[in-house]
Amino acid sequence: MNIIEVNHLHKKYKAITAVEDVSLVVGQKEIFGFLGPNGAGKSTTIKMLATLVSPTAGTALIGGFDIVKQPNQVRQTIGLVFQETTLDERLTASENLFFHGMLYNVGRQTLSRRMGEVLEMVDLGDRKNDLVKTFSGGMKRRLEIARGLLHYPGVLFLDEPTVGLDPQTRNRIWTFIHQLRQRENITIFMTTHYMDEAEHCDRIAIIDHGRIVTLDTPENLKKMVGGDIITLSVTDRERVKSHIIEKFGLPVKESGQHLQVEVPGGETFIPTLAVDLGERLRSISMHRPTLDDVFLKLTGKAIREESAGAWSGMRVHMRGRR
Amino acid sequence: MRALKAIYTIWLRDVIRFYREKTRIVGMLGQPLLYLLIVGTGLSASFRMSFAPQGFSYLEFMYPGIIGMTVLFTSVFSAISIVWDREFGFLKEVLVAPVPRWSVAIGKALGGSTIAMLQASILLLLAPVIGIKLGPLMILKMVGMLFLIAFSLTSLGITIASRMETMEGFQMIMNFLIMPLFFLSGAMFPMNSVPPWMATLMKLDPLTYGVDALRNIVFAGSPAREFLIQFSMGTDLAVVAAMSVVFITAGTLAFNKIE
Numbered sequence: 062m063n064i065i066e067v068n069h070l071h072k073k074y075k076a077i078t079a080v081e082d083v084s085l086v087v088g089q090k091e092i093f094g095f096l097g098p099n100g101a102g103k104s105t106t107i108k109m110l111a112t113l114v115s116p117t118a119g120t121a122l123i124g125g126f127d128i129v130k131q132p133n134q135v136r137q138t139i140g141l142v143f144q145e146t147t148l149d150e151r152l153t154a155s156e157n158l159f160f161h162g163m164l165y166n167v168g169r170q171t172l173s174r175r176m177g178e179v180l181e182m183v184d185l186g187d188r189k190n191d192l193v194k195t196f197s198g199g200m201k202r203r204l205e206i207a208r209g210l211l212h213y214p215g216v217l218f219l220d221e222p223t224v225g226l227d228p229q230t231r232n233r234i235w236t237f238i239h240q241l242r243q244r245e246n247i248t249i250f251m252t253t254h255y256m257d258e259a260e261h262c263d264r265i266a267i268i269d270h271g272r273i274v275t276l277d278t279p280e281n282l283k284k285m286v287g288g289d290i291i292t293l294s295v296t297d298r299e300r301v302k303s304h305i306i307e308k309f310g311l312p313v314k315e316s317g318q319h320l321q322v323e324v325p326g327g328e329t330f331i332p333t334l335a336v337d338l339g340e341r342l343r344s345i346s347m348h349r350p351t352l353d354d355v356f357l358k359l360t361g362k363a364i365r366e367e368s369a370g371a372w373s374g375m376r377v378h379m380r381g382r383r
Numbered sequence: 384m385r386a387l388k389a390i391y392t393i394w395l396r397d398v399i400r401f402y403r404e405k406t407r408i409v410g411m412l413g414q415p416l417l418y419l420l421i422v423g424t425g426l427s428a429s430f431r432m433s434f435a436p437q438g439f440s441y442l443e444f445m446y447p448g449i450i451g452m453t454v455l456f457t458s459v460f461s462a463i464s465i466v467w468d469r470e471f472g473f474l475k476e477v478l479v480a481p482v483p484r485w486s487v488a489i490g491k492a493l494g495g496s497t498i499a500m501l502q503a504s505i506l507l508l509l510a511p512v513i514g515i516k517l518g519p520l521m522i523l524k525m526v527g528m529l530f531l532i533a534f535s536l537t538s539l540g541i542t543i544a545s546r547m548e549t550m551e552g553f554q555m556i557m558n559f560l561i562m563p564l565f566f567l568s569g570a571m572f573p574m575n576s577v578p579p580w581m582a583t584l585m586k587l588d589p590l591t592y593g594v595d596a597l598r599n600i601v602f603a604g605s606p607a608r609e610f611l612i613q614f615s616m617g618t619d620l621a622v623v624a625a626m627s628v629v630f631i632t633a634g635t636l637a638f639n640k641i642e
């Protein structure tokens with residue numbers, strides 16, 4: 062059985078279409094990633110699946126429950142970590158967990174055992190009686206994940222679980238997510254706009270302007286790019302571009318100040334190209350395809366080009382953690 | 384069962400948070416004393432109750448009104464925690480919990496009422512200092528009545544807070560609403576000493592009946608009774624109970640609409 066089934070989900074906010082015709086299925090114990098730039102509609106999709114906002118059209122089933130008709134059953138089935146923190150900072154870690162357990166109707170005895178368990182899982186056992194406002198950003202995030210797991214959800218939604226955290230903490234959270242899947246029988250639906258993180262997922266949907274552009278395993282997606290990526294910096298961009306297209310019959314893309322050529326066996330192509338371009342070549346580099354390249358290929362723009370936007374996403378996040 | 388548990392949880396959280404904030408506790412203890420001492424004593428020094436019998440002080444008249452006022456401010460403003468929770472994100476955690484929204488609204492209303500009741504109790508303990516004797520039964524009646532008032536006013540606060548995105552907005556509406564409600568409630572001056580148009584406005588203020596009910600209880604055996612009390616206890620109780628029902632319903636509906 063598919064634990065998540067989304068059928069033609071739409072969400073309109075007045076003039077803005079935040080989510081447009083999103084359909085997908087997620088199997089049990091899968092780590093499913095939603096990848097897209099700022100404003101792509103990732104959070105909106107999660108909020109609809111979490112019953113926090115109602116879809117304009119379309120349906121979704123989670124664990125067999127309809128998100129519109131059976132919100133309470135859906136809520137009981139899922140754990141949530143929103144993009145912005147939703148902890149009560151004036152309560153202790155334990156109290157945050159306790160209140161969550163009460164709201165999710167976890168029996169008293171189970172609750173105290175489970176609280177110890179999840180706190181241990183995220184390495185916060187020794188800080189459980191401290192006020193959350195004394196926690197670092199990474200600790201708060203871990204506590205939120207712990208809280209999301211408290212009521213044994215079948216699906217855990219993580220909206221940008223690692224945004225704004227340092228690489229070390231990000232790694233820790235990832236290690237933890239992988240362990241989680243092995244220990245608990247849980248499906249993970251997460252969003253990110255870090256390409257490297259998307260590689261941790263079993264399958265990824267790339268979303269842009271509210272639409273799913275593609276959906277596959279990271280390996281298959283990278284195969285779509287079909288070769289190595291050679292990035293050139295040259296003196297006369299336009300001329301060189303048409304020259305390469307004519308002479309080698311290869312598609313050339315512009316990416317900022319650079320040209321990008323996609324070619325199988327890049328390491329043998331570099332010398333040929335260098336000789337051919339001669340003086341006009343300023344620098345040359347090559348990398349194996351990443352999801353960034355997949356995104357560029359599919360949408361014609363780099364996901365990171367919107368770095369100004371990434372900041373605004375971060376700011377929202379930080380505001381929530383003040 | 385589940386809803387009860389949710390009500391209890393939401394209530395408990397508000398109480399714990401209150402207990403954690405020492406400044407709020409100090410404020411809570413200090414405020415009613417201040418009202419009573421400064422407002423009561425200050426005004427009674429310069430205010431003659433021309434219609435009241437000899438020996439009856441303005442402070443005695445004010446006493447139920449000051450309790451009412453304390454409950455009014457504390458209850459209504461306790462709903463501001465909803466605006467805070469929205470700002471700091473915790474509201475989302477509550478909104479996606481598998482519990483009915485009305486249980487959350489009621490839990491909040493009870494949380495605010497509890498704190499208002501704590502404050503009112505301090506004033507009840509001070510009754511002898513002002514020269515008012517309250518028997519155990521009277522205290523019981525007062526507590527019941529005050530609770531009903533606190534509950535409906537917190538619900539009113541919730542109704543407004545659920546629609547407010549910012550703290551400033553909330554404060555603004557509150558001042559616009561609370562001040563007239565308070566001044567027209569008869570807490571500061573009796574209804575029988577104002578011009579008819581104002582008496583009409585006062586009759587439209589539901590809080591008038593709350594304050595009147597308190598006087599009904601406190602001055603049950605007093606000779607000044609007929610000067611102080613406007614309505615029968617039955618009328619007062621009916622209006623206050625109706626107010627509770629209307630406001631908690633409005634509060635729940637407003638809470639349901641939050642996205």
Ligand SMILES: Nc1ncnc2c1ncn2[C@@H]1O[C@H](COP(=O)(O)OP(=O)(O)OP(=O)(O)O)[C@@H](O)[C@H]1O
Nearest residue numbers: 074077079098099100101102103104105106254374
């Ligand atoms: N409550 C709202 N009212 C109006 N528009 C909204 C609302 N929430 C989201 N939007 C719009 O919907 C679009 C998608 O937003 P969403 O938050 O889902 O993006 P996202 O993919 O999560 O982006 P980010 O990476 O920045 O978190 C944006 O254009 C946003 O402005």
Ligand SMILES: [Mg+2]
Nearest residue numbers: 103104105144
């Ligand atoms: Mg988002």
